[in-house]
Amino acid sequence: MSRAMDGGRAVVRRPDVPLRALLPLGLFFLLALVFPFLPLGERSEYLLQIAFFTLVAGVLALSWDILARSGQVSLAHAAFYGLGAYGFALLGKVMPWFLAMPAAALIAGLISLILGAVTMRLSGMYFAIATLAFTEVVRTIIQNLPEATAGGANGLLVPALLGGNARAQYFLAFGILLFTALVSLAIRRSRLHHAFAAIRQGEETARVLGVSVVKYKLLAFFISSFLAALGGVLYAGKTFFINPLETFSLANSIAPLTTSIFGGLYTTLGPILGATVLRVAEEILHNSIKNGYLVVYGLVLMLSILWLPRGLMGLLRRGKHGGDV
Amino acid sequence: MELFLQTLLNGLLQSGIYALVASGLALAVGVVGIVNFAHGEFLMIGAFLAWALSAYLGVDPLISLPFAALAVFGVGALTYRVSIRHVLLAPELNQMLLTFGLGILLQNLALIWLGGNTRTVTTPYQGSSLSIGELSVGGPKAIAFGLAVLILGALYGVLYRTTLGRQMRAVAQNRRGSQLIGIDVERVYLIAFGVSCGLAAIAGVLVAVLLFASPTVGLVFALKAFAIIVMAGLGNLTGVLWASVVLGVSEALVQTYVPGGGGWSDAVFFLLIFATLVFRSFRGAR
Numbered sequence: 001m002s003r004a005m006d007g008g009r010a011v012v013r014r015p016d017v018p019l020r021a022l023l024p025l026g027l028f029f030l031l032a033l034v035f036p037f038l039p040l041g042e043r044s045e046y047l048l049q050i051a052f053f054t055l056v057a058g059v060l061a062l063s064w065d066i067l068a069r070s071g072q073v074s075l076a077h078a079a080f081y082g083l084g085a086y087g088f089a090l091l092g093k094v095m096p097w098f099l100a101m102p103a104a105a106l107i108a109g110l111i112s113l114i115l116g117a118v119t120m121r122l123s124g125m126y127f128a129i130a131t132l133a134f135t136e137v138v139r140t141i142i143q144n145l146p147e148a149t150a151g152g153a154n155g156l157l158v159p160a161l162l163g164g165n166a167r168a169q170y171f172l173a174f175g176i177l178l179f180t181a182l183v184s185l186a187i188r189r190s191r192l193h194h195a196f197a198a199i200r201q202g203e204e205t206a207r208v209l210g211v212s213v214v215k216y217k218l219l220a221f222f223i224s225s226f227l228a229a230l231g232g233v234l235y236a237g238k239t240f241f242i243n244p245l246e247t248f249s250l251a252n253s254i255a256p257l258t259t260s261i262f263g264g265l266y267t268t269l270g271p272i273l274g275a276t277v278l279r280v281a282e283e284i285l286h287n288s289i290k291n292g293y294l295v296v297y298g299l300v301l302m303l304s305i306l307w308l309p310r311g312l313m314g315l316l317r318r319g320k321h322g323g324d325v
Numbered sequence: 326m327e328l329f330l331q332t333l334l335n336g337l338l339q340s341g342i343y344a345l346v347a348s349g350l351a352l353a354v355g356v357v358g359i360v361n362f363a364h365g366e367f368l369m370i371g372a373f374l375a376w377a378l379s380a381y382l383g384v385d386p387l388i389s390l391p392f393a394a395l396a397v398f399g400v401g402a403l404t405y406r407v408s409i410r411h412v413l414l415a416p417e418l419n420q421m422l423l424t425f426g427l428g429i430l431l432q433n434l435a436l437i438w439l440g441g442n443t444r445t446v447t448t449p450y451q452g453s454s455l456s457i458g459e460l461s462v463g464g465p466k467a468i469a470f471g472l473a474v475l476i477l478g479a480l481y482g483v484l485y486r487t488t489l490g491r492q493m494r495a496v497a498q499n500r501r502g503s504q505l506i507g508i509d510v511e512r513v514y515l516i517a518f519g520v521s522c523g524l525a526a527i528a529g530v531l532v533a534v535l536l537f538a539s540p541t542v543g544l545v546f547a548l549k550a551f552a553i554i555v556m557a558g559l560g561n562l563t564g565v566l567w568a569s570v571v572l573g574v575s576e577a578l579v580q581t582y583v584p585g586g587g588g589w590s591d592a593v594f595f596l597l598i599f600a601t602l603v604f605r606s607f608r609g610a611r
Contacts, residue, residue, distance in 0.1 A: 073418055118603055124417045125360045129551050130602050133595040136548070140592040250544075254429060261422065292436035292540075294429055301426030305419050306411060 024316075025181065025269050028276075032174055036167050048166055054279040055173040056234050057255060061263065061271035062180050063227035064256035066187060069266050070220035071123075071200035076115060076131035077228055078252035079138045083108040084229025085236035085247050086142060086150065089158040097161060097237070105229040112225030116218045123203075132253075139248035153244060161237025173234050177272070180227050184268040187223075196220060197266075228256075251294055258297045262304045264313025273312050331460050332581040333574060338466050340573025341473030342528050342535070346546050347553035347565045348477060349524030354559050356497045356517040359409055359420055363428035365547025367522040369435060371397055371529025372538035376444045379533075386446055387468070390530045394523040401522025405515050413514075428547075435540035443537040451534075469531040476527060477566070480520075484562065493517055545591070552594040556601045572597060 032055065040047050064077050087104030088097075095103070119130045143153050150156060162168040187193055195216045198206035207213050236242050255278075256271070263274025278300065285293040304311060346368060353361045371393045378389040408427065412420045453464030484490035495503045496513045504510050525543075532542060553572055557564030572594055579590045 073422075118599070121607075122602055125421055126555070126602055126605075128421060129555060129598060132548070133552075133598045137592060137595045137599070140589070140595075144589065254425075257422070258426070289437055291441055292433035295433035295437060298426045298428070298430030298433060302408065302423055302430060305415075305423045305426065306408065309419070 022185075025272070028269070028272060029174075029178060029181070032177075036170055045166065048170055050279070050283050052166075052170050052173050052234075052238060054276055055170070055177045056231050056238075057259065057275040057279045058177045058272045059173075059180050059231040059234070060228055060252070061256040061259035061275045062177075062184055062268065063224045063231065065260040065265060065267070065271045066184060066227070067220050067224035068260065069187070069193075069196040069200060070217055071196075071203070072116075072119075072217065072220065073128060073257070074131045074224075075128050075250075075253045075257070076112075076134045077224075077256050078248050078250065079115075079131075079135040080108045080112055080225035080228040081232040081235070081252050082135075082138065082142075082242075082244070082247040083111060083225075084232025085158075085242050086156070086232075087229065088233040088236050089156050089242060090150070092159040092237075097159070101230065101233050104233055105226045108229030108232070109222045109226035112221045113218055116221035120214060120217060132250075135248055135250075135253060139244050142248070143244045151243070155241055155243030158236045158240050158242055160240055161234070164240075169234075169238055176230050176234065180230075181268055181272065183223065183227065188268065192216065192219070251297075254294065254297055254301075258301045258304075260311075262300050262308070262311050264311030267313050270311055270313040277312070327459050328581065332577045334460055334462065336574030336577030337570060338462065338470045338573075339577065340569040341470035342531055342546075343549055343553060343573055344477055344566055344569035345473045345524055345528040345531070347550040347557075347569055348480060348562060349521040349528070350547070350550045351554045351557065351559075351562050351565050352493075352517055352524070353521040354554060355562065356493050357405075357409070357514050357521075358413070358500075359424065359518070360417075361518075361521065362421060362425040362547070363404075363431060364521070364525050364550060365543025365545075366428045366431035366435075367397055367401060367525035367543070368529035368532065368546055369432065369538070369540060369543035370400065371526030372533040372542055373435065373439065373444070373529075374526070375530040375533040376446050376538040379446045379448075380444070385448060386530050386534050387448075387472075390472075390527060393526045393530050397526030397529075398519040398523035402515050402519040404522070405518040409518060410511075410514075432540050432544070439540065441540060443539040443542075444533075445537045446533045448534060465534050469535055472527075472531065476524070480524070481562070489513075489516065549594045552598045552601075555598050 032051070035051055036048055060077065060081060064074065067074055067077075084104050087107045088100050091100040091103050094100075115131065115134050119127055119134075122130055142150050145152065147154070162172065187196070195206070195211045198209055198211050199213055199216060203213055232247070235247075259274040259278055260271040261274075262278060263272070264270025278296065281296055282293050285296060308314060346364070349367075350361060350364045353359050353364070374393040374396060375386040375389055378384040378392070379386055404427065408423060409420075412423050448465065450464045450468070455462045455464060455467050482490075484493060492503070492508050492513050493516075495506075495508060496510055496517075500510060503513075528546065529538075529543070532538070532546065536542065549572060553565055553568040554561075556568035556571065575597070576590045576593045579593050583589055
C-alpha cells in the first residue's frame with residue numbers, strides 16, 4: 001500500500017489485472033462491434049436502437065460506479081446526464097457536434113465540482129439526500145429559465161447526432177462506452193484505485209495514510225460526471241427532443257445505481273453486464289406494460305441487496321480470489 | 326398586512342401534514358435506525374385506500390382514516406418482517422438502497438395497477454370555508470390541520486406517557502442496553518416501523534382529500550419530510566414540529582411574494598436541505 005502512495009514516477013506497479021480477466025470484457029466489446037452487421041431481419045432498426053440505449057446505459061452505470069468507488073453513492077447522476085443533454089442541445093446550435101460534445105461534458109464536469117465541494121464532508125444518507133436535492137434544484141432551475149433559452153417545461157429540440165444515421169450513432173455510442181471502460185481500467189491500474197478504495201473504506205484512515213481525500217473525491221466526481229454527461233449527449237442527440245421532467249427524472253439516477261449493484265460494484269465488467277441484462281429485460285417488459293417497467297429496477301435492487309450483494313460478478317467469480325476487473 | 330397574515334396562516338396549516346409525514350419518518354430513523362426511502366410510498370397507499378373506499382363504497386375519507394392507518398400499519402409491519410429486519414446490522418448504504426428499491430417497487434406497482442392518472446376524492450365539505458376575522462381558510466385544510474394536531478398530540482402522549490413509548494425511546498437511545506434490561510427490541514422495532522408507516526398513511530388520506538391520489542404523490546412529501554428531519558437533526562422528534570412550520574411558512578411566503586412563485590416554491594425545501602447540510606458540514610457535525 002505504502003509503495004502505491006509514494007510520490008514520483010518510480011513506482012512501477014505490476015498490473016494487478018490479469019489478461020485472463022479482461023477476456024469477458026473484450027468479448028463483450030467484440031460482440032457489440034459486430035452487432036450491427038448481424039443479419040437481424042426486419043426488426044434490425046428496432047434492435048439497433050435497443051442496442052444503442054444499452055450502450056448508453058452502460059456508460060451511465062459504469063460512470064456511476066467510478067464515483068461509488070470513492071465511497072460517494074450519488075443520486076445526482078440524472079443531473080449530470082441531463083446537463084450533458086442540455087449542454088449539447090444549447091451548444092450544438094453554435095458549434096459542430098464534435099466540439100459541442102466534449103464542451104457539454106466539460107461543463108457538467110465543472111458543475112459537479114461545485115456539488116462535490118459542497119457535499120465533501122457529508123456521508124451516507126446525508127450525501128444521498130443532498131445529491132437528490134441537487135438534481136431537483138438543477139431541474140427546477142432549467143424549468144424556470146426563460147423559454148427562449150432552455151425551452152422551459154415544454155422541452156427543447158436538439159440537433160440530431162451525425163445527421164440521424166442510426167448505425168453511425170451506434171458506433172459513436174460504442175466508442176464512448178469503450179472510452180468509459182478504458183478510463184475505468186486505467187483507474188483500476190493506477191494509484192487512483194487504491195486512493196478511492198482507501199477513502200471508501202474509511203476517510204479518516206485514508207487521510208492518515210496520506211491520501212489527499214479532497215483531491216481524489218473531487219476527481220472522482222469530475223470523471224464520473226464528465227462520462228455521464230457524454231451519455232446524456234448521446235441520449236439527446238438520438239431522441240432529437242428533451243424536456244426537464246424526463247431528462248432529470250429520478251429514473252436516470254436509479255438505473256445506473258441499480259445496474260451497478262446488480263452487475264457488481266467496483267468492477268468494469270459488472271456495470272456493463274448489468275446494463276445489458278436489465279436494459280433487455282426493461283425492453284421486453286416495455287412491450288407488455290406501458291408504464292411502471294421501473295418495477296424491475298426496484299425488485300432487482302431489493303433482491304440484490306438481500307441475496308446478491310456482490311452482484312452478477314459475485315456469481316461469476318464465486319470462490320475465486322481477486323482479479324476482478 | 327392582511328396578505329402577510331393570510332400567507333402565514335396558509336403556511337402553518339400546510340405544515341400540519343408535513344409534520345405528520347416527517348414524524349413518521351423520524352420515528353423510523355430514530356427508533357429503528359432505518360432511513361426509509363419508501364416512506365412516501367406508504368403515504369401513497371393511504372391516499373389510494375381513501376380514494377378506493379370513497380369511490381367504491383362511498384365511505385367518507387375521515388371515516389376510512391383509522392382503517393387506512395391500521396391497514397398500512399400491517400403492511401409496514403410485514404415489510405419490516407420480510408426485508409428491513411434482515412439488514413438492521415448491514416452497512417447503512419445497504420439499508421438505504423433496500424428501502425429505495427422498495428419505494429421504486431411500490432410506486433411502479435401502483436403505476437402498473439392503477440395507471441398514472443390522478444384520482445380525486447369528493448367530499449361534501451370540499452368547497453366549504455371558515456373565516457377568522459378578515460382571513461379565510463378552506464374547510465378541508467382546517468380539518469386536516471386539526472386532525473394532524475390531534476394525532477401528533479396522541480403520538481407524543483404515547484411516546485412520553487406509556488410503557489411502549491418509554492421502551493421506544495429507550496431502544497432509540499441504546500439498543501443493546503434496552504435488550505439487557507429485558508425490552509423485547511424486536512417487537513419495539515416492529516411496532517415503531519408499523520406506526521411510522523401508519524402515520525404516513527394518515528397523511529396520505531389527508532393528501533387525497535386536499536390534493537389527489539396518484540402513484541407519485543408520495544415522493545414529493547417524502548422528500549419534504551427528509552428536508553424536515555435533516556433540519557431537525559436525525560431522529561429528533563420535537564425538532565420535527567418546528568422544522569415543519571419553518572418549511573410550511575417559507576413555502577407560503579415564496580408562493581405569495583416571489584414572482585412566478587408557484588414554480589419556485591417546490592425548490593424551497595431543497596434550498597433548506599442544502600443550507601442545513603452545508604451549515605452542518607462546516608460546523609463539523611458529521
